[in-house]
Amino acid sequence: MTDTIEHRIDRLESRFALLDLVSDYCHGFDKHDWDRFLAIWWEDCTWEIGPPFGDFHGHEGIARAVKEILWPAWKASSHFTTNLVVQFTDRDHANGICDVDCIGTTADEVAQTVSATYTDEYERRGDVWKIKRRKVTMHHFSALTGVTLAPPQ
Numbered sequence: 654m655t656d657t658i659e660h661r662i663d664r665l666e667s668r669f670a671l672l673d674l675v676s677d678y679c680h681g682f683d684k685h686d687w688d689r690f691l692a693i694w695w696e697d698c699t700w701e702i703g704p705p706f707g708d709f710h711g712h713e714g715i716a717r718a719v720k721e722i723l724w725p726a727w728k729a730s731s732h733f734t735t736n737l738v739v740q741f742t743d744r745d746h747a748n749g750i751c752d753v754d755c756i757g758t759t760a761d762e763v764a765q766t767v768s769a770t771y772t773d774e775y776e777r778r779g780d781v782w783k784i785k786r787r788k789v790t791m792h793h794f795s796a797l798t799g800v801t802l803a804p805p806q
Contacts, residue, residue, distance in 0.1 A: 664741065670782040671739050671775055675751055678784075679732035685724060691715060694784050695776060701788040729802070730757030734771070745777040756802070764797035 656664075674693045681690025691712060694700070700709045700718060709718040737751040755767040774786040 660744075663744070667741070667747070667777065667782060668739055671747060671749060672737060674775065674782060674784055675734050675737055675749070675771075675773075678787075679734060679753075682719070682723075683730050683732055687719070690719065692783075695778070698784055699786045701786070703789055703791065705794075726760055728758045728760050728762070730755055739775075747775040747782075749773040749775060756797075758802045762801075764800040764802045765795065766797055767794050768792040 677689055677693050680686065681688075681693070694712065694715055696712050698711060698715065700715060702708065702718065706718065706722060709715055732753055732755045734751045734753045737749060739747050739749045741747045750770060750772050753767075753769050753771055755769075756765070757767075758764055769792055770790045772788045772790065773784055775782055776785040
């Protein structure tokens with residue numbers, strides 16, 4: 654066995670840290686927790702959302718995407734990520750891929766469903782893991798015709 658116990662423990666702790674990043678993305682966005690959402694990104698990050706939204710760079714780009722485009726467009730959203738696979742390229746770099754489904758209501762009260770895949774590049778600086786790059790591949794972005802999403806009565 655070539656891995657030391659310290660290396661194996663570090664890899665386990667890193668996997669949990671990356672899982673938390675993926676979850677904090679969802680919680681931060683859906684609950685409008687700006688500090689939580691921004692904390693997952695390195696300052697020199699890239700978020701490639703693609704059409705119809707575009708690509709965004711750095712914390713300034715992330716802020717513009719979230720505060721000026723996405724949060725105003727969504728009255729409510731719930732993201733669900735699954736199937737996270739992480740591959741470490743070295744001690745401080747990893748790639749990840751996961752699927753996401755999102756259901757929500759747009760600002761104009763239309764129920765929507767979104768299905769996509771997130772392809773990530775993670776980087777650890779010091780002892781902190783964050784997202785360096787996230788590419789979103791949309792599979793569908795569709796209105797749920799005849800459906801109104803509302804809290805239970």
